[in-house]
Amino acid sequence: MAEQTQTVINRQDPEIEAYRLGLLDDTQGLVQNQVFGQNVQNLRNQGLDDAAIAERLGREVEEVGNISQDQLFGPPEYETAEISTGEQAAIDLASKGIGGYQEYLDQSAEYLKDASSTLQAPAAQFDPSGIGAFMNPYEDAAVSQALQDVARAGERQRVDLGAREAMAGGFGRARGGVEQALLSEKIMDQQARTASQMRQAGYESAAQRAQQAFEQQQGRAQQGAMGLGNLAMNYSNLGQMGSALTAADIDRLMTTGGLERGIDQAGIDALRMTNLQNYSQPFQQYGFLSDIYSGVPTGSSTMQVSSMPSANPFQTAVGLGIGAYGAASGAKQAGIF
Numbered sequence: 001m002a003e004q005t006q007t008v009i010n011r012q013d014p015e016i017e018a019y020r021l022g023l024l025d026d027t028q029g030l031v032q033n034q035v036f037g038q039n040v041q042n043l044r045n046q047g048l049d050d051a052a053i054a055e056r057l058g059r060e061v062e063e064v065g066n067i068s069q070d071q072l073f074g075p076p077e078y079e080t081a082e083i084s085t086g087e088q089a090a091i092d093l094a095s096k097g098i099g100g101y102q103e104y105l106d107q108s109a110e111y112l113k114d115a116s117s118t119l120q121a122p123a124a125q126f127d128p129s130g131i132g133a134f135m136n137p138y139e140d141a142a143v144s145q146a147l148q149d150v151a152r153a154g155e156r157q158r159v160d161l162g163a164r165e166a167m168a169g170g171f172g173r174a175r176g177g178v179e180q181a182l183l184s185e186k187i188m189d190q191q192a193r194t195a196s197q198m199r200q201a202g203y204e205s206a207a208q209r210a211q212q213a214f215e216q217q218q219g220r221a222q223q224g225a226m227g228l229g230n231l232a233m234n235y236s237n238l239g240q241m242g243s244a245l246t247a248a249d250i251d252r253l254m255t256t257g258g259l260e261r262g263i264d265q266a267g268i269d270a271l272r273m274t275n276l277q278n279y280s281q282p283f284q285q286y287g288f289l290s291d292i293y294s295g296v297p298t299g300s301s302t303m304q305v306s307s308m309p310s311a312n313p314f315q316t317a318v319g320l321g322i323g324a325y326g327a328a329s330g331a332k333q334a335g336i337f
Helices: 014-045 050-057 061-065 085-097 102-120 128-134 139-295 313-333
Strands: 005-011 301-307
Touching: 014 050, 014 139, 050 061, 085 139, 102 139, 128 139
Parallel strands: none
Antiparallel strands: 005 301
């Protein structure tokens, strides 16, 4: 049985086909120009001049010269904003501030060491041998004056006693000698007691002053140790305060610097979006036109081509023989021959 093959070719309106073919050519030209521009810019970045680039790419020097280094021949690359001045200042401050508190801590440690040495030193004992330094330098003169006063008082008593002896006569003189001797003894005893009492009082007063001076000295040493401890604490606090203030400054600089860099990054991103739109616009326009041409209703023509497979020679011969035999039989029956 014979096989039959049928080919159907649908064609749009020739004018629409011409537009679409032209659109395809323009798109190919745009892509080729983009590739050519990228190659030119890359070779320029490698240090080649326009003549060398034209020779390498097989193009005219004028074509290469028409390519500007500022033109965009590909999607714009992503860029990040550089570190801001505030952030750089924060980094510098952090680097310089490392260990900045150490000098305060070292000084604090020295004061604490001195204070500890003072407080832990063996307790000093009062030395009585130093009392003499606190004795009244006028004590001898005062004692001497007191003894003279006692002697003068005794002399007056002696004069009175002599007067009574004279009035008493011989008997009075005998008794007066005894009284004179007793008076002299009394005077000497009084002078001894007076000197002893005055010197005892002077010594006790000097001892009291020496003890007070010793205690005051010990108190000042204690106060000095406490003062050193306070200084140590103050220096430690200064170191901590300085470190905290530096950290606060770094935080503020990082915050403001981050805002600055964020603003710069927003500008960079906006510029990239603009460049990306400019780069994509021609392709979008071609795509827009292609969509329009695809949706335009147009008339179409259909051409059908039919074909039958060629017969086998043997089959043809056989068929012809059978046909001839049938024709001859029919003719014979019809009385033709």
